[in-house]
Ligand SMILES: NC(=O)N[C@@H](CC(=O)O)C(=O)O
Ligand SMILES: [Zn+2]
């Protein structure tokens with residue numbers, strides 16, 4: 238089905254019509270008999286790309302499936318998501334990765350790119366089948382033990398050396414287990430003391446970020462820092478990026494989540510497990526440093542860390558509840574609310590262009606010009622919306638934005654020329 242998107246403002250500039258042929262490619266003139274989408278007053282961006290999504294299939298289909306997570310992603314304006322490896326079983330073989338990739342294709346709403354585990358079973362000891370996963374049909378290039386830190390420096394070094402051979406990258410959940418005890422469940426500070434909750438110090442993240450950039454330099458490889466959450470990590474990244482640029486032989490990239498850009502640790506005073514997440518919500522000074530780092534390019538990308546959990550895992554006393562919050566459907570609005578001064582080209586850079594480049598997805602994050610695949614999101618820039626967790630396509634309801642008002646609304650999403658979301662609602666296959 239061909240398509241004409243009429244009167245969109247490309248990255249917030251001017252007014253343009255976009256033409257899509259029946260191969261799902263952007264072309265330079267209107268195909269005959271095309272379906273029409275009215276995009277007057279809407280900003281067109283390349284489809285969003287999420288470097289960090291938990292889809293829970295296989296193993297916890299009660300919390301999310303590849304299909305329901307794909308629906309939530311499309312509603313959020315995404316056309317590609319990277320599905321983290323901490324499923325049951327873990328994505329640590331070529332077969333497991335190919336299965337995730339195939340289920341994504343069957344859902345057909347976004348590109349689902351599997352992330353491969355760095356170590357077998359996320360055990361932290363033995364490298365997983367990195368090369369076989371890369372050479373599989375899924376073409377895995379991003380590897381992560383997310384949920385756990387690759388804490389053994391020797392294993393991390395080996396992983397970095399291994400992925401270098403094919404231009405892969407290791408995405409690290411930076412958290413030194415010896416500094417963040419097993420019971421830790423919130424930011425360590427004055428508040429955790431008052432609440433009587435065991436805390437996680439920022440330094441547990443920062444020492445791993447510092448170690449890993451040195452390992453990436455030493456191995457001339459690529460490291461990506463998942464969900465950066467502290468000002469100290471930002472300082473290390475700023476130094477490391479300057480150093481990597483001078484050296485020209487290695488690289489470090491980093492992502493921040495929407496929730497770490499807007500929510501702070503004082504939300505924990507009500508002991509509501511909705512706000513329990515790893516890494517934990519931090520004080521305002523950290524939030525300010527993260528915003529500044531995203532705006533100036535020290536942090537490369539926004540990634541949701543969409544972490545759906547079933548009610549019976551999340552609705553517990555704070556110390557017993559699962560870590561994580563959903564985020565695919567609200568990411569763009571949260572970023573716009575947290576950083577209203579960010580230009581549309583910058584939004585496209587941090588939510589589409591750069592994540593696509595980090596993940597090696599050549600088809601995604603492309604300029605909206607003839608010859609590119611038609612992955613497009615159309616946004617009502619100044620819409621005020623109130624989040625309703627029950628209006629979500631996700632199977633889970635652990636939504637920290639419920640009842641909050643945010644700015645900007647995803648109106649239409651187009652994936653490979655197919656309208657997946659129209660007027661804010663899913664279009665069934
Ligand atoms: N972010 C979280 O709090 N939880 C994630 C794991 C992770 O990203 O570390 C999960 O899988 O639930
Ligand atoms: Zn993590």
Ligand SMILES: [Zn+2]
Nearest residue numbers: 321383384542
């Ligand atoms: Zn995660």
